[in-house]
Amino acid sequence: MNYQYDALFHNVRIASMQDNNALYGELLDTAVAVKDGHIVALIDAQNNREFQQHAEAAKQLIDGNNQWLLPGFVDCHTHLVYGGNRAIEFEQRLRGASYLEIAQRGGGIKGTVASTRSASNEELLKNAVKRAKRLCEEGVTTVEIKSGYGLDIDTEVRMLKVAKQLEQLLPVSVCTTYLGAHALPHEFADDADAYIDFVCEQAMPLMATEHLADAVDVFCETIGFSTAQTERVFNKALELGLPVKAHVEQLSDSKGALLAARYNALSVDHIEYLADSDVPELAQSGTVAVLLPGAFYYLNEVQKPPINALRSHNVPMAVATDFNPGSSPLASILTAMNMACVQFQLTPEEALRGITAHAAKALGLTDRGVIDAGKVADITLWDIDTPAELAYCINGHRPTAIYKGGVHV
Ligand SMILES: [Zn+2]
Structure with missing residues (x-):
């Protein structure tokens, strides 16, 4: 029948x-x-x-x-494909070691880059499955995964392919994001502009022609990349037909959100230091404000994102895990939701919209959420x-x- x-x-x-x-x-x-x-x-x-x-x-x-x-649910911001983990550093820090000491021992993001580069595809996949499975068990059916722990072309491509492979092994749709401008690899030490040349002229055209990434992201921050460097990446992305998003205003007010809004970014993520006066621009560009309370929690941050201003200007707010080995090893979208309510005073309804309708919007997806x-x-x-x-x-x-x-x- x-x-x-x-x-x-x-x-x-x-x-x-x-x-x-x-x-x-x-x-x-x-x-x-x-x-x-x-x-x-x-x-x-x-x-x-x-x-x-x-x-x-x-x-x-x-x-x-x-x-x-x-x-x-839609987890619209994760970095869950990576080699190794930083549990040992977590332990060292709690035994009194400083960030500087850990960095000098080759830890921090540099350590994750080294262990991601040296991991085989099978290892990367096996660990990514373990992590993504935790999200799926809570009802996540779409997840965004960023590259950014390879920084060279070979590893970035492998990360994005492994991310996409999760669709074959778990009941989840994967959106991939190229985050080459995440950190400066040692090959380009002290020459961030040359690295941005590499990202724009070599890496991004490949990501676009091979359809490896659905979007391009930048870590726009005093310890990341400047707004001028971010703008170069945005220009190239738009030329290649890739939508943009950015990690902005996580540690300082660098005016990355204003720049992102000018480029009609899908989302601006973190935004603890976003000024109230910059919120209207986000409302105008339709950019989603992605809140990442897991990183706020792990970093013992005290500066909260400007929730009242976002709310009063009707900027859609999304909530995500930011699942990553350093600042947010959080394998739980429901815990992120709880943290958004407790730490940022979202209502439970806002938090639920944040992991459904608004999270889908942050990925440019109109068919779900x-x-x-x-x-x-x-x-x-x-x-x-x-x-x-x-x-x-x-x-x-x-x-x-x-x-x-x-x-x-
Ligand atoms: Zn992130």
């Missing part, structure tokens, strides 16, 4: 995350019809006769037992009384079911 729907989810409370004035975009008495990996219709389940007709047209009827149905007709059928079910529970309790919840592209995983 030819069914109109592959599946029909009913008897669910839906946090659609649509912008419909209801808390969590809640939809009442609604069933979700799925066909060929997409949500094809939202059906009024209040009218019994009409609902019966739709139910008969579905190959599989899924009774949600009055659980909450949510869009699959909300429950609506036409969207990808990335769906999770939760045995909770209210979605606020997800932000409220640390390590209290896992989805009872995950559907990736309509397929139960």
